[in-house]
Amino acid sequence: MLGEGILKGLWETAKNFTGSYVSADRLTTVEYPEQRIAPIEATRDFPFLVFDEENRDGGDPVWEAGLRCVACQICEKECPPKCIYIERSKDKKLDYLGKAQYYPARFDIDISVCMSCQICVEVCPFDAIKMDTEFELSTTDRFGGLLLDREQLAKPNEYYHKIHPAEAAGVDAHLAEEKVKADAKAKAAAEAKLAAEAKAAADAAAKATGEGA
Amino acid sequence: MSATLDQIFVLLQHWLVSFLPAVLQPFVSVLLGVVVIIGLFPALFAFAVWMERKGLGRIQNRLGPNRVGPFGLLQPIADGIKSLTKEDIVPLSADVVVHFLAPLVLVVAVFMGFAVLPMGRNMVLVDMDAGLLFYFAMGASTELSIFMAGWSSRNKYSLLGAMRAVAQMISYEVPLLMSSVAVVMIAGTLSLTKIVAAQNSYSGVFPHWYIFTPWGLAGFLMYVVSSMAETNRSPFDLPEGESELVAGYFTEYSGFKFALFFLGEYLAMFSISGLGTVLFLGGWSAPFSFLTWVPSWIWFFSKLMMSISVFIWIRGTLPRLRQDQLMNFAWKFVLPMTLLNLFVAALWRFLGEGWERWVICSVILLLAYVVLGRTGMREGKFGPRRYRYAE
Numbered sequence: 001m002l003g004e005g006i007l008k009g010l011w012e013t014a015k016n017f018t019g020s021y022v023s024a025d026r027l028t029t030v031e032y033p034e035q036r037i038a039p040i041e042a043t044r045d046f047p048f049l050v051f052d053e054e055n056r057d058g059g060d061p062v063w064e065a066g067l068r069c070v071a072c073q074i075c076e077k078e079c080p081p082k083c084i085y086i087e088r089s090k091d092k093k094l095d096y097l098g099k100a101q102y103y104p105a106r107f108d109i110d111i112s113v114c115m116s117c118q119i120c121v122e123v124c125p126f127d128a129i130k131m132d133t134e135f136e137l138s139t140t141d142r143f144g145g146l147l148l149d150r151e152q153l154a155k156p157n158e159y160y161h162k163i164h165p166a167e168a169a170g171v172d173a174h175l176a177e178e179k180v181k182a183d184a185k186a187k188a189a190a191e192a193k194l195a196a197e198a199k200a201a202a203d204a205a206a207k208a209t210g211e212g213a
Numbered sequence: 214m215s216a217t218l219d220q221i222f223v224l225l226q227h228w229l230v231s232f233l234p235a236v237l238q239p240f241v242s243v244l245l246g247v248v249v250i251i252g253l254f255p256a257l258f259a260f261a262v263w264m265e266r267k268g269l270g271r272i273q274n275r276l277g278p279n280r281v282g283p284f285g286l287l288q289p290i291a292d293g294i295k296s297l298t299k300e301d302i303v304p305l306s307a308d309v310v311v312h313f314l315a316p317l318v319l320v321v322a323v324f325m326g327f328a329v330l331p332m333g334r335n336m337v338l339v340d341m342d343a344g345l346l347f348y349f350a351m352g353a354s355t356e357l358s359i360f361m362a363g364w365s366s367r368n369k370y371s372l373l374g375a376m377r378a379v380a381q382m383i384s385y386e387v388p389l390l391m392s393s394v395a396v397v398m399i400a401g402t403l404s405l406t407k408i409v410a411a412q413n414s415y416s417g418v419f420p421h422w423y424i425f426t427p428w429g430l431a432g433f434l435m436y437v438v439s440s441m442a443e444t445n446r447s448p449f450d451l452p453e454g455e456s457e458l459v460a461g462y463f464t465e466y467s468g469f470k471f472a473l474f475f476l477g478e479y480l481a482m483f484s485i486s487g488l489g490t491v492l493f494l495g496g497w498s499a500p501f502s503f504l505t506w507v508p509s510w511i512w513f514f515s516k517l518m519m520s521i522s523v524f525i526w527i528r529g530t531l532p533r534l535r536q537d538q539l540m541n542f543a544w545k546f547v548l549p550m551t552l553l554n555l556f557v558a559a560l561w562r563f564l565g566e567g568w569e570r571w572v573i574c575s576v577i578l579l580l581a582y583v584v585l586g587r588t589g590m591r592e593g594k595f596g597p598r599r600y601r602y603a604e
Contacts, residue, residue, distance in 0.1 A: 002546075002586030002595065009530040013272045017526075020271045029276050 041166060044131035046111045047120050049153045050160050052096060063154040065093070068128035070101040075120035075129055083113035084120065096175070097182045107150035111137065127171045133163045215506040222249075222510065223335050246338040250327050258479045259289035265525045272529035299468035304367060307465065311365035316466065316473035318358035323477050325351040326484040331406045333497045333510030344405040345397065348488060349390060352443070355481060356382045359452070359462050362474070366465035374461025377536065378445065378452035384543040385442035385449075391551035392435040395428055395558040396492045405488075409496030418502045422495040427574040428558040431582075433493040435551050437523075440485040442543070445478065446524055448531035451539060486520035487513075541594040546585055553581050 020026045030037055051066035071088040087106035095101045120129050132155070139145030161168040217224065230242045263278065263286060270277025278285030303312055329344035331337040341347050356379055363375020397403055400411045414421050423429035442449040453461030463474045490496055494516050497509035534542070557574045564570035589595045 001583065002590055006531065010526065013526065013530045016274055017268065017271045017529075020274050026274045027276060028274060031276075031279075 039133050039163075041164065043133045043163075044118060045116050045135050046114050046132050046137075046148075047109060047118075047129050047153070048132040048155045049107065049150060050128055050130055050157055051154050052157050063151065063156075064103075066156075067103060067150070067154060068096070068126050069104050069107065070095065070126055070128070071104040071107075072102075072125070074123050074125070078119050078123045080117060080119060081113045081115050083110045083115075084108070085110075097179060098186070099182075104150055107153060108147055109153060110147050112142065112146040127175060130160055130164070130167075130171075215508070219334055219508040219510075221508070222333070243338065250338065251324065254324075254327065254480055254483055255476060257483060258476055259293070261479055261483075261521050262289050262292070264521070265528070268522070268525045269529045272526075293472065296469055296472040301468040301470060302465075304465050306367045308365040308367070311361050312465070313470075315358050315362035315365060316470045316477065318361060319355055319477035320473050320480065322351050322354040322358060323480040323484060326481075327487070329405055330484065330487045331409055331491060331496055332487070332513050333508065336497075336510060337406055340406050341404065343403045345393060345403045345408075348405070348484075349386075349393075352481075352485070353386060355477070356386075358477075362466070363462035366462075368465050370458045370460070370464045371462050374452045374454075374458045374464070377458075378462055380536075381442055381445070381449060381451060381539060381543075384540060385439040385547075388435055388543065388547040388551045389439040389443055391548070391555065392432040392439065393488075393492055395432045395551075395554050396423055398555065398558050399423065399428075399562060405491050405496075409491055409498065412495040413498040415502035420495055420498055420500060420502070422493065422498070424493040426561065427571065427578055428554050428561050429493055431550065431554050431557070431578045433489070435547055435554065436489055436493065438547055439543075440489060441524065441527065442539070444481045444485055446482065447528040448534050449539060450533055451536060454533055482521065482524060483517065486517050486524070489520060490516045538595055541589070545594055546589055549585060550578075550581060554578070 016026070050068050051063045052068065053062055053066055071086055073086050073088070076082075076084045076086045085106065085108040086104050089103045089105040092100040093103050116131070118131055121131055137146070157168070157172075160171075226242055226245050229245065230238050233241055266288065267277035267285070278288040281287040281291045303309060326348050328338045329341050329347050331340075359378045359382070360375045363371040363373075363378070366372070396408060400408045402408060402411075412420065412422050419425070424433045441447075445452050451461075452458075453463070458464070463471060466474060490513065497513040499505045499507060499509075499512055557577055560577075561570050561574050564573065586595075
């Protein structure tokens with residue numbers, strides 16, 4: 001009959017109205033600044049640059065020496081909204097593998113442009129850029145305040161472990177593996193070099209004795 | 214004591230006026246009443262907005278505003294300050310004069326309606342013999358202001374909203390008037406004070422309000438439906454449907470002009486609820502004979518707030534109607550019912566005292582309700598639309 005549905009609906013909303021005063025579990029509201037829900041593991045908003053603290057070589061600030069970024073500019077090229085700006089350094093520095101690499105002289109991300117797509121993270125071969133969970137970024141300066149430079153972007157590996165524990169552990173294992181491989185390679189190369197030198201020396205000695213004989 | 218309390222505002226007005234020379238007294242006493250109305254109802258508006266936001270929040274299992282002041286009570290003040298400090302933007306191609314006048318016309322027209330509403334015993338600004346007629350004349354001019362707003366903005370959303378508003382308000386103006394005419398037929402007067410006086414008597418403890426008669430109940434329900442449509446309240450908020458028309462006819466209004474529209478809309482709701490109270494709910498008369506010692510203005514305003522709560526409740530419950538449902542409902546259900554109600558009211562008048570008229574009138578109205586409602590629903594006029602391609 002006409003009006004039946006309206007009465008049913010009114011009854012339902014009346015139940016909600018009174019029920020929300022009686023039972024607290026009806027209210028799904030979290031009163032934000034006072035109460036917070038812990039973010040889920042996969043939370044992400046804007047990228048940050050990871051640096052390793054154990055990699056310091058004195059003099060420079062810790063973050064600058066430890067940056068994993070080698071300024072390869074893949075992320076800059078892949079970024080769909082083009083919010084990353086990188087300037088490559090002129091000189092080179094040793095990275096964690098002991099290899100001489102360029103480093104970013106400038107690394108800016110405009111988070112007012114960034115769309116949090118995570119493509120920069122996916123393409124980075126050095127695990128240097130990762131997604132942050134920090135979301136309280138409001139500022140009174142909408143241009144400069146939202147353009148983050150490399151100092152603001154650099155965050156320690158420990159921080160990465162704190163916000164994404166599982167993912168960071170995986171990255172660390174991968175990097176350690178790489179390091180072992182690189183070390184082994186270097187060792188093999190050194191041994192080969194040593195062997196070659198020894199052989200050369202032996203050859204030279206043999207030649208000398210041959211000549212003398 | 215209770216008589217003094219009942220008349221306290223009237224006595225206060227007389228006392229204040231008595232200090233002035235006799236020539237000025239009539240003007241100043243009217244002016245005082247105007248000032249009170251202009252001060253009181255916007256204050257009530259602030260409270261109603263808070264109530265609405267809280268109520269809707271609770272209906273949706275939310276908390277509602279709770280940051281500004283205790284229980285968020287100062288929220289309307291914060292909103293007011295915000296709207297006052299906002300930039301007032303007038304579109305380049307708008308008709309500047311009409312664009313400026315539209316919110317003023319709305320608020321003025323709505324305020325005029327309060328002039329004839331009796332808010333307590335002897336508490337009426339102008340006791341007109343044709344008060345009801347005056348009220349509807351003023352109520353109809355709000356349509357003009359809405360169309361002014363929509364037309365002068367030169368915006369397709371505004372214009373569409375205004376078109377919808379005019380179509381809707383004119384369609385529902387007819388049943389609104391018709392449902393009130395039944396009251397006029399029984400009370401035999403257009404004066405709102407006399408209509409209240411006619412309801413201010415009791416059988417035993419129960420009052421003779423018109424809502425407690427078959428034709429009065431039917432008339433009241435029709436009145437509620439058409440008053441919701443008249444004030445553009447949900448579920449009849451098509452003229453300003455956010456999801457379809459941005460903000461309808463006041464899309465191009467910002468700052469204080471927007472606040473004036475907002476105010477006008479709520480004031481219209483108050484005044485139409487006040488009129489409904491006067492016509493069907495006994496105005497300022499007490500609901501039981503043993504409660505007559507409570508001041509009459511308390512009854513009027515508590516009835517008013519009850520109606521506002523019902524408005525909010527319905528807003529929290531029903532989704533917006535479609536334009537064709539709206540029109541079908543007005544012309545194919547509400548209008549025939551109100552016309553029938555006029556006939557039933559006449560029957561009630563001429564059947565004389567006795568139980569027969571209760572039975573006859575109730576049966577006629579119920580039958581009509583069932584038949585009209587079922588045919589309408591079967592033909593899909595009021596109910597959900599069936600999409601051929603979706604089946």
